[in-house]
Amino acid sequence: MNKKLELADIQGNVLRAYGRFGYPAARYVCLNVKNEIRGRDFIAAVTERVTTAIDWSTEDGKKLKPNWTANIAFSYQGLRKLGLPRASLVEFSPEFSQGMKARKDILGDQGPSAPENWDPVWERNGKDFESNVHILITLNGLMPAPVTEDANGMQEAREASLEHREQAYEWLLEVVKEHDDGVAVLGGHCGANGEKFDYQDADVLFEDGMPTAKEHFGYHDGISDPVIEGVPYDEGRVEGRGKLLEGGKWAPLATGEFLFGHIDEAHEYPPAPRPILLSRNGTYMVFRKLHENVGTFNAFLSEHGKKYPGGEELLAAKFVGRWKDGTPLVLAPNEEKRKAFQDKLKEASLEEQERMLSDFSYEDDMSGAKCPFSAHMRRINPRGSLEQVAGEVPGSMIRSMKGENEGAFDTPGALANRRRIMRRGLPYGTVSDRTSDKGNHGIVIMMLNANINREFEFVQQQWINYGNDFKAANDKEILLGNHNIDGKSPSKAVIQVDPESDDVPYIVSDIPLLVETRGGDYFFVPSMTALRLIARGVIDPT
Amino acid sequence: MSNVAGKAYAMNVITPVRWYTAWLNKLYFWAAVKFPSTLSGLVTLSLIHYARWTIIGRKSFPHLDHRQPKETLKYSYMLFFSNFNGSWEQYVDSFTFAIPSGLDLFWKWNVRYSKSVPLTPFHDYIQYNQIETPHYYNAYPLASSNDVKSAANVRATLLAFERAASQDESDEAFQKRYHGLLRALQHDLGEMHPTPIVTMAANQVEKRTQWQSRVFEAPNAQS
Ligand code: HEM
Numbered sequence: 001m002n003k004k005l006e007l008a009d010i011q012g013n014v015l016r017a018y019g020r021f022g023y024p025a026a027r028y029v030c031l032n033v034k035n036e037i038r039g040r041d042f043i044a045a046v047t048e049r050v051t052t053a054i055d056w057s058t059e060d061g062k063k064l065k066p067n068w069t070a071n072i073a074f075s076y077q078g079l080r081k082l083g084l085p086r087a088s089l090v091e092f093s094p095e096f097s098q099g100m101k102a103r104k105d106i107l108g109d110q111g112p113s114a115p116e117n118w119d120p121v122w123e124r125n126g127k128d129f130e131s132n133v134h135i136l137i138t139l140n141g142l143m144p145a146p147v148t149e150d151a152n153g154m155q156e157a158r159e160a161s162l163e164h165r166e167q168a169y170e171w172l173l174e175v176v177k178e179h180d181d182g183v184a185v186l187g188g189h190c191g192a193n194g195e196k197f198d199y200q201d202a203d204v205l206f207e208d209g210m211p212t213a214k215e216h217f218g219y220h221d222g223i224s225d226p227v228i229e230g231v232p233y234d235e236g237r238v239e240g241r242g243k244l245l246e247g248g249k250w251a252p253l254a255t256g257e258f259l260f261g262h263i264d265e266a267h268e269y270p271p272a273p274r275p276i277l278l279s280r281n282g283t284y285m286v287f288r289k290l291h292e293n294v295g296t297f298n299a300f301l302s303e304h305g306k307k308y309p310g311g312e313e314l315l316a317a318k319f320v321g322r323w324k325d326g327t328p329l330v331l332a333p334n335e336e337k338r339k340a341f342q343d344k345l346k347e348a349s350l351e352e353q354e355r356m357l358s359d360f361s362y363e364d365d366m367s368g369a370k371c372p373f374s375a376h377m378r379r380i381n382p383r384g385s386l387e388q389v390a391g392e393v394p395g396s397m398i399r400s401m402k403g404e405n406e407g408a409f410d411t412p413g414a415l416a417n418r419r420r421i422m423r424r425g426l427p428y429g430t431v432s433d434r435t436s437d438k439g440n441h442g443i444v445i446m447m448l449n450a451n452i453n454r455e456f457e458f459v460q461q462q463w464i465n466y467g468n469d470f471k472a473a474n475d476k477e478i479l480l481g482n483h484n485i486d487g488k489s490p491s492k493a494v495i496q497v498d499p500e501s502d503d504v505p506y507i508v509s510d511i512p513l514l515v516e517t518r519g520g521d522y523f524f525v526p527s528m529t530a531l532r533l534i535a536r537g538v539i540d541p542t
Numbered sequence: 543m544s545n546v547a548g549k550a551y552a553m554n555v556i557t558p559v560r561w562y563t564a565w566l567n568k569l570y571f572w573a574a575v576k577f578p579s580t581l582s583g584l585v586t587l588s589l590i591h592y593a594r595w596t597i598i599g600r601k602s603f604p605h606l607d608h609r610q611p612k613e614t615l616k617y618s619y620m621l622f623f624s625n626f627n628g629s630w631e632q633y634v635d636s637f638t639f640a641i642p643s644g645l646d647l648f649w650k651w652n653v654r655y656s657k658s659v660p661l662t663p664f665h666d667y668i669q670y671n672q673i674e675t676p677h678y679y680n681a682y683p684l685a686s687s688n689d690v691k692s693a694a695n696v697r698a699t700l701l702a703f704e705r706a707a708s709q710d711e712s713d714e715a716f717q718k719r720y721h722g723l724l725r726a727l728q729h730d731l732g733e734m735h736p737t738p739i740v741t742m743a744a745n746q747v748e749k750r751t752q753w754q755s756r757v758f759e760a761p762n763a764q765s
Contacts, residue, residue: 103742105739105742105745106738106739106742108738265639266638266639266659266660266661266662267659267660267661268660268661268662271662367728367729368728368729373729387586387640388586389585389586390729394699394722394725394726394727395725395726395727395728395729397729400582400583400585400586401582402579402580402582402583403579408582408583408585408586408640409583409586409639409640409641410583410639410640410641410642410643414636414639414640415636415639415640417639418635418639453631454631454635458632461738462628462632462738465738466737466738467732468549468588468589468627468628468686468688468689469588469589471588471688471692471729471730471732472729472732473686473688473689473692473732473733473734473735474732474733474734474735475732475733489735491733492733494728494729494731494732496728496729497725497728499725499726499728501725502718502721503721503725504721504724504725505724505725505728505731507731
């Protein structure tokens with residue numbers, strides 16, 4: 001990798017999932033800008049403390065790792081309110097200027113996921129000037145290394161991370177107070193028992209006092225994430241996370257898929273607002289609060305688990321493409337192989353573990369016998385598997401070839417490389433009763449991409465809520481599909497088998513709605529340079 | 543006007559070619575048909591119903607009536623005609639991501655062709671030369687081409703399954719055969735419902751025109 005990004009100009013949350021870097025406690029705060037000039041003063045004050053993407057792995061870098069991080073993003077209405085010139089505003093993408101709510105028909109946010117059912121802070125967003133979410137500030141508290149290895153040590157470290165988060169929040173409230181003629185915190189984030197908060201917390205889930213990488217359904221999450229050109233601390237993580245090349249090799253994705261002002265996979269600068277200093281090193285962020293219906297999920301899984309020949313755990317793995325412990329199904333399609341994989345994983349170095357968990361493609365599983373076509377991961381990042389045609393054996397799919405060692409497409413990932421999304425965020429809430437959907441728990445997911453319509457919205461609409469590219473007609477992705485939103489059309493999915501075996505494909509019928517949208521919007525994450533320009537009110541594209 | 547009808551999109555693009563290079567295009571077309579592996583990328587893009595390229599010589603444009611003014615055309619034209627599932631962008635992007643070199647070969651000699659990568663000039667080129675579809679009839683608005691292929695496969699496989707049945711087939715043998723049937727159809731069992739909205743604009747047109755309901759309501763409206 002020769003390209004080096006200007007890490008000190010890029011906001012830290014763009015290149016880092018803070019959870020992986022020792023920040024298990026997050027807080028998200030929405031603000032409204034009341035007054036343009038004082039609003040800009042507020043931005044100037046916040047900018048002083050915004051965390052950048054500088055390398056923390058070097059000797060000097062280590063010292064710069066803060067006790068808490070702060071990052072900032074703006075909705076279209078926010079940028080407007082802060083006085084960006086019309087000439088710049090019109091160059092943001094239409095979906096960004098419309099906002100997430102207006103895109104509900106594309107996103108499938110209907111029925112229980114419809115905006116009228118969102119948390120008040122999001123439901124009111126856009127209804128009047130005072131309720132508009134203009135600014136999103138995201139804070140994360142650092143967990144220090146535990147002093148002792150036991151549960152006590154861990155407990156202390158955890159408390160320290162919560163303390164750091166509080167410090168971050170106090171700082172923010174202080175800055176807000178100093179500018180209370182310019183901005184106001186918007187309340188109305190729902191808590192577990194319907195209480196309303198001025199912020200949304202999200203936390204790594206702990207089990208027996210130990211931090212886990214799990215989300216509320218019980219899956220190991222946060223493993224795969226795109227790797228792009230120019231990030232020094234991602235250099236060893238390209239396999240399985242970059243783009244797939246001929247012969248099973250991987251290369252980092254073009255930076256412009258995720259950052260403005262850099263060349264993208266189509267060999268051009270992604271469309272972005274001018275002046276270039278406003279957009280370069282910035283990106284779009286899709287913020288979504290997703291409730292998980294844990295009770296429904298467990299009942300649904302156990303009901304089908306009784307009928308499914310492979311049993312409940314394998315079926316759970318088929319929904320996602322990984323076993324609950326994170327083992328990729330294509331590398332370990334049965335329990336025995338899963339065990340062997342985990343044994344090997346435990347022996348491996350951290351770097352090797354990262355590679356083992358992500359370095360695979362679907363080339364040896366073109367028919368979906370290991371990872372079904374409607375599994376979460378295969379739908380959202382099909383890697384090379386869309387270069388497919390029906391094979392000779394009935395019920396089989398094979399890689400489509402042009403020559404002996406040459407796929408039909410110019411590159412195997414042709415249809416996937418421009419549909420990638422970076423994921424940030426953490427689980428929120430706690431589940432007290434695993435047989436109930438009640439309460440408030442799920443995932444706050446923040447997805448970064450340079451083109452919301454081409455990347456996030458496309459995946460959400462065409463691959464999650466529709467199946468044509470996967471030869472599945474209207475069958476939806478199992479975990480996230482907006483199943484049965486009208487109460488009349490429950491979904492189904494086919495769990496494929498090896499076409500040359502005697503196995504029987506399993507039909508997962510009556511899939512209920514497992515995940516519901518509870519709020520969100522589209523944001524712009526500016527570079528440090530752009531933040532300063534916005535704060536000073538000196539953006540001029542002419 | 544909308545280029546969208548149900549799950550299908552109709553695209554017509556007409557681009558000028560210098561008459562003295564038009565034969566090169568014809569040669570490429572001939573070669574592509576002769577050596578189908580060159581088209582394997584195109585065939586793999588399952589959202590496409592079909593795609594057709596043809597050259598219309600500058601003297602072979604239809605002259606339908608003596609009242610139609612005679613034109614002297616400077617260029618020959620390449621007509622590209624395709625129906626596909628999904629949105630304009632999905633289609634054009636799939637082409638450029640999957641078979642950029644193939645596209646360049648077909649359009650190479652067209653006047654002001656930009657090449658398929660980078661994407662934005664190519665988008666502009668297609669958009670500029672696209673002829674909108676004022677009227678587009680789709681007999682099966684619910685079906686994508688994959689849906690039709692699957693349905694045909696389900697039907698053929700089921701009929702064969704039935705033909706192979708015999709009175710003296712044991713329960714076990716029948717079950718084995720039935721399982722084989724399911725396996726053979728495991729990529730053809732998706733359920734067919736209306737398309738997700740293609741674009742916000744197309745959705746609005748669809749809502750306003752509501753052509754299905756209009757057709758049925760028309761007699762009442764007149765009475
Ligand atoms: C409550 C909702 C969700 C749950 C429970 C969930 C769970 C998971 C799990 C368990 C994995 C596998 C672990 C990993 O590879 O990191 C995963 C991967 C992934 N998820 Fe989700 N997810 C959710 C929502 C979403 C949404 C809304 C999107 C985007 C539209 C998304 C995009 C992805 C991507 C891109 C991957 C990696 C796929 C790959 O690169 O192979 N997830 N998710």
